[in-house]
Amino acid sequence: MSTVDRIALADLTALCAQALVQAGAAPDVARLVGGAIARAEAEGNTVCGLHYLTIFCAHLRAGKVNRDAAPRLVQTGPAALCVDADHGFAQPAFALGLPALIAAARETGIAGLGIQQSYNALALSHPVAEIAAGGLIGLGVAHSPASVALPGVPQRIFGTNPIAFAVPGSDGPLLIVDQSTSAVTKTEVAQRRSAGQPLEPGWAQDRDGQPTLDAAAALEGAILPNGGRKGGYISLLVEILAAALTGATPSIQAPSLGGMDGGPPGLGQFFIAIDPARFGAGTGFGAAAAALAATMTAHPGQRLPGARRRETLTRAQASGVAVDAALLSRVRDLL
């Protein structure tokens, strides 16, 4: 059992930002990226959290992230926005594009934002929650370097390609979904291998496309989509919107987000913002969404997606973020 340290969220954010600045990031960029890392960690979303900081700093130093990036926003239609992230971090591109997306959707009813030449999106729940905080339904997709194959096909073709959405409520987002379209993350497979544990059925296949419970064979093969071939077609939808539509580097060509090789990953993200009053429900959307939420939580122990992370964040704001002590020590060593 690893020990846990507690650190105030503001201190963790400052620590992350400081490390990024020391690695070459501009202070305003470091504040955004460090904030996203610290918030994910404070939400208990460790997959998108602090463990990335050392990698991000190394990528800044190696030029896999452009420290001089100047994201550019272009409006190509009344409801259409693009940001070229200029091979910098994703968060400054989000900060540039999302307010314009929200404004456009309020004007037209629905709007889209494509982001290219981008980097690790971190928690997609953050940008979609920002859209929902603006009173709009937020959808977001991101692709990533290929690690997922269609079942039985010996070819990695998609990333873990997450999809996220948030629904506005009367007091902030009513619910937030943020999940990979893969059965499992590569990190979980690697952890099973380290621990000498077998995988669960449906998680992975070997290099020949045969189902496997062996973590080492899976790492040579591919992760499977969540929900078999049908689930793989949801990964395909994400790939089309986040990569092909945005003009990003396809998942099969995108350099690794974990390693040092291959230059900037050139990834893409795509967001849609929808005015909930414009498509038939009118002012009734809030009541309809609340009724659905009530049905979903009517049974004991059932909570809405996103509730656990929000509660974890609230606890962290009150009494500090619980962070793995060894990880926090490594982060402090960056300074």
Next chain:
Amino acid sequence: MSTVDRIALADLTALCAQALVQAGAAPDVARLVGGAIARAEAEGNTVCGLHYLTIFCAHLRAGKVNRDAAPRLVQTGPAALCVDADHGFAQPAFALGLPALIAAARETGIAGLGIQQSYNALALSHPVAEIAAGGLIGLGVAHSPASVALPGVPQRIFGTNPIAFAVPGSDGPLLIVDQSTSAVTKTEVAQRRSAGQPLEPGWAQDRDGQPTLDAAAALEGAILPNGGRKGGYISLLVEILAAALTGATPSIQAPSLGGMDGGPPGLGQFFIAIDPARFGAGTGFGAAAAALAATMTAHPGQRLPGARRRETLTRAQASGVAVDAALLSRVRDLL
């Protein structure tokens, strides 16, 4: 083994339309609905095909479908369209709304269309293919009366809630995905019960929310989402867009599409059309999508989603639609 009759697609379409007219549908409505039924059957998509015709005719006669429906199109913003289907069939609402959706998306970059007071969407592949034929990425979702529960929760909450998308290609849609977000359809469970066969793991749960392989117990309980709880959150997304956003009757309250009780189902559908040139890829979208398609089909036996249905349709156009003889006989008895 049931015997198969062959009938020309035009004749099958005319047969369907004639039966609908005799049941009270207006000729132009009958042509649209009969065309959708016949085309699904000709594509080998029997789940959305001819077996519905007797039900549709019965629903017309019983007033579960409004034979005097006058769908109304309203534009609520430059990119926002709504159709009230007036408790008539879905296809006239699609025919009214889709051209306006396509025109709006060409103008603004992305547009949405909500349809309420609607009925069985039949094959969602048809409307999204129409969007793709217009050079746009088409997405469509539909909800349906509740038959699906989140794993372990003894409450049906979602319909089989299909999601569909089509990507434009150089010669018609490059690929078309059209699939339920449930592990299986209710029809398949009923067929297993009739045949005395067990279900597959992951398909269903009993009335207490426990996994079951017993088809009868499953029909008293619920079908499961494709891909467990994460898959269920895709069903949730469909429910939010197709029902809450459009102002439709929620899946848990929607009267059955198969039986005669409860009046009009009042369902909703939601479509998004996206101009592929406006979100970063510019003129490069076609090449990016084609490269992705080439990767997906590089391995022996791999075809793009939608290819099999297109080939089946082409064969049917050349040499007639293969229809179950007993079903065709029942349809002819309608006249």
